[in-house]
Amino acid sequence: MITLQQCEQWDQADELAAFKAKFDLPPNTIYLDGNSLGAMPRHAMERAQEVISQEWRTDLINSWNKAGWWTLPVRLGDQMSPLIGAGPGETIVSDSTSINLFKVLAAAVNLQKERHPEKKVILAERDSFPTDLYIIEGFNAFFGKDYRLELFDDPADLQTAVNENTAVVVLSHVNYRTGYLHDMQATNRLVHEHNGLLIWDLCHSVGALPIELNSSDSDFAIGCTYKYLNAGPGAPALLWVNPKLMNQISQPLSGWWGHKHPFAMSPSYEAAPGIERFLCGTQPIVSLSLVACGVDVFLQTDLQAVRRKSLALTDLFITLVEQECAEFGLRLVTPRDHHFRGSHVSFAHEQGYAAIQALIARGVIGDYREPEVMRFGVTPLYLSFVDIWQAVQHIKAVFANREWDKPAYKTRSKVT
Amino acid sequence: MITLQQCEQWDQADELAAFKAKFDLPPNTIYLDGNSLGAMPRHAMERAQEVISQEWRTDLINSWNKAGWWTLPVRLGDQMSPLIGAGPGETIVSDSTSINLFKVLAAAVNLQKERHPEKKVILAERDSFPTDLYIIEGFNAFFGKDYRLELFDDPADLQTAVNENTAVVVLSHVNYRTGYLHDMQATNRLVHEHNGLLIWDLCHSVGALPIELNSSDSDFAIGCTYKYLNAGPGAPALLWVNPKLMNQISQPLSGWWGHKHPFAMSPSYEAAPGIERFLCGTQPIVSLSLVACGVDVFLQTDLQAVRRKSLALTDLFITLVEQECAEFGLRLVTPRDHHFRGSHVSFAHEQGYAAIQALIARGVIGDYREPEVMRFGVTPLYLSFVDIWQAVQHIKAVFANREWDKPAYKTRSKVT
Structure with missing residues (x-):
C-alpha cells in the first residue's frame, strides 16, 4: 500500500x-x-514585455538586426539542440508542426524518388495524431498521386509493416493517446534496413525524455514546443534534419527566409546551404521569442x-x-x-x-x-x-x- | 513653394x-x-499581458474554449473584413503570407487543372516581392512540373502578358519597391476574360487604402498584418477566398485545423465547409491575439x-x-x-x-x-x-x- x-x-x-x-x-x-x-x-511575461515594449515599440525595424529577430529560428534551434541530441545548425523553430511535417515529407519523398523510385508507400500508424495523417493525405492528393498512405494498427505491427515498398515512415515518438514510446534507435535501424526514410514526430516526447536524434541515426524530426517545452500557446514548432542529408534535399515551401541571399531580392530561388532552407516566411516574433523561456528551464536540468x-x-x-x-x-x-x-x-x-x-x-x-x-x-x-x-x-x-x-x-x- | x-x-x-x-x-x-x-x-501591451497572464498562465487549456483561441483565425478574419471588402466567413488570419500563397496557389492551379487543363502558365511580375516568386518556383519544382512561371517586366505589360495560356496570375496589389498600385477591378476583368484566376498579394495595400475584394470580383487574396495593420512583428497573415469558389477548391496543407470535425480525431481528412479549410496547424496565439489591436484602430477610421x-x-x-x-x-x-x-x-x-x-x-x-x-x-x-x-x-x-x-x-x- x-x-x-x-x-x-x-x-x-x-x-x-x-x-x-x-x-x-x-x-x-x-x-x-x-x-x-x-x-x-x-520569466515569460518579462520577456514578452521586453519584446513588445523595447524590440517592437522602441526599436521597430532595427530589431531585425539589433534583437536578432532574423536569426531567431536558428538560434532557438541551437538552444534546444541538447534536448534532442542535435548538433549546431541542424534545427530550426518555425511555423507549425503540421507545416514542418509537410516540408520534411516533401523533402523525404523527393529524395526517395531519386534513390528508390520504385518505393511508393508512405507508412504511418493509424493512431497517429490525425494532423500527421491529414498532411500525408494532402501531400499525396496534390503531389504524390502515385504514392499511397498505408496505416498499421498496433506498434507491434511496425516490424512487418515496413517492407521493400516503404519509401517514408511518419511516426510519433510517443503516441498522443496511449503514451506508447517507440524505440528510436531500433526503429531507425528497421526502416533503414529497408532503405526507407523516417520522420519522427516528437510532439509528445521532446522535453519529456532524453532524445538522441544524431546518435540514433535519425533522418528527420518535427515537433511542438508548446507542450512539455512550455513555450506558450501555439508557439512555433521545431524541425530537425540529419546533417548528412541536408545538401541532398529541398522542400517546396521555399519562401524568402530559406533563400541563400534573402536581401539580394533576386527573382530566383537559391536554397540556403544549411537548415535555413527549411525556413519559409516571416515568423511571429512575440510567440517565437517566448520559446526561449521554456527551453531555458530545461537547460538547467x-x-x-x-x-x-x-x-x-x-x-x-x-x-x-x-x-x-x-x-x-x-x-x-x-x-x-x-x-x-x-x-x-x-x-x-x-x-x-x-x-x-x-x-x-x-x-x-x-x-x-x-x-x-x-x-x-x-x-x-x-x-x-x-x-x-x-x-x-x-x-x-x-x-x-x-x-x-x-x-x-x-x-x-x-x-x- | x-x-x-x-x-x-x-x-x-x-x-x-x-x-x-x-x-x-x-x-x-x-x-x-x-x-x-x-x-x-x-493597447497592445495590455492585450499581451491579458493573453499571457490570464489566458495562458491561469486558464491554460481552458482558453481554447473560454478565450476562443480555436476560433481566433476566423474571428480576426471577420474583424478585418471591412478593410478588404469581404463578407463574413471569407477570411482567416493564420500562418505566414508565403505559406498562405502556397495554399491558394495550389488551390487555384488545381481548379484550373479541372477547368482549363491546357493552361500551363503562372504569370507574375518580375519585380514582385521575391518570396511570391520563390513560392511559385517551389510549387512548380515539386508539384507543377508541367507548369511554368512567366515574368513580365513592367506593369504596363500586364495587358499583353495575360493570354490563353495563363492559368493563374500572382500580383502584388501595391508593389513593395516602387509603390505602383494595380487597378483591382480592371485587372480582375482582364484575367477573367482570359479564363485565368488571380491571386492578390495585399501586403503593401491592406490598411493603406480601401480594398474591395468582393465587388471587384477577386478570386483569392493573401497579405501581411504586420505592416499597415500594425499587428506586431511577424504576426500571422490574412487569406481570403471568393465565396463562390470556396466549395470547388481544396489545398494541400490540410492540417487538423482545417478539418470538418477536428476533435473527432478521424484518421481521414474531410475539409471544413468554409474558409476554415485553409487553416492548417495550431497558431501562435500570443502573436495572433495582437492582430486585433491594430485592426481595432482601423475600424474607427x-x-x-x-x-x-x-x-x-x-x-x-x-x-x-x-x-x-x-x-x-x-x-x-x-x-x-x-x-x-x-x-x-x-x-x-x-x-x-x-x-x-x-x-x-x-x-x-x-x-x-x-x-x-x-x-x-x-x-x-x-x-x-x-x-x-x-x-x-x-x-x-x-x-x-x-x-x-x-x-x-x-x-x-x-x-x-
Missing part, C-alpha cells in the same frame, strides 16, 4: 523539486495537461533526472489508480514497460469524457481523447508525488460519487 | 490627427517604415479618409523632395498618378543605401531595397504633414552635407 506519507517522503527526496518554483502555476489546480499546453515559465522522475510519477499514477480505484473499471491504455512508456498515462472508461469534466470542476486538469480515453500528462518539472496522490484521490471521488453523471458533463461542446 | 507653416495648417485641419495618440511611437523618431513593420498600438490623407502626404513628400532636393539627383520611382500609387514613396539614388543609414542616424527611419531604392512608407494614422516636412529637411541635409559618405554607412551588414 502506497500512502500519502510515502509520497511526501518522495517529494522531500526529489532532486527536481526546486524547478516547480520556475513556473507560474494557477492556484488550486493539479495540472495534468502539460502535454497539451505547458505551464508558463515565470539533467534530462536523465527528468526521465527518472517521469517514470516514477507515471508508475505511481498507475499503481495508485489500481490501488484506490480498482472497482471503477478504468482500463490502463499506457504501456507498463518503461521502455515503451512516454510521460503521460491514459485510462479508458466509457464515462471518460464526463469524468474528465468532473475532474476539471475539482481543479484536476486532464483531458479527453476519443474514444473513451482519459489522458493525464505528467510533467516532472512542476508536478510532485503528492500532486499525483491527490489527483488519484479526486479520480476516486469522481467515480465513487458518480460525479460524472451530470448532463452538463456529457455534452461534448468543448474543443479540447 | 510649400512652407513649414503650410504643413502646420494642414495638420490643424487633419481629420485623422487624433489617431496618432492611439500609437505608442518611439521618441525623436520620424517613422517612415510602417510599410515594413507597423508601429505599436497603445473612414478608409476613404485614410486614402485621402495618404495621397496628400505622398503628394507632399514628392513635391517637397523636388522643391528642396532638386540638385541631388534623387529619381522618383513611385507613380505620380494617384490611380497607380500606393502609400509609400521611393526614390532611386546611387548612394541610396548609405543615405538611408545616414537618415536612420538622424532618427528618420526609412529603408532600402535593391537596387538603389530609398523607400519611405507613409502611414496616415500616425504621420503628420509636419513629419513629412521634417523628413525631407533631413534628406536635404544628408545629401547637402554628404552625410552618406561614411564607410560605416556603406557596409551592407544589415538584414533589412
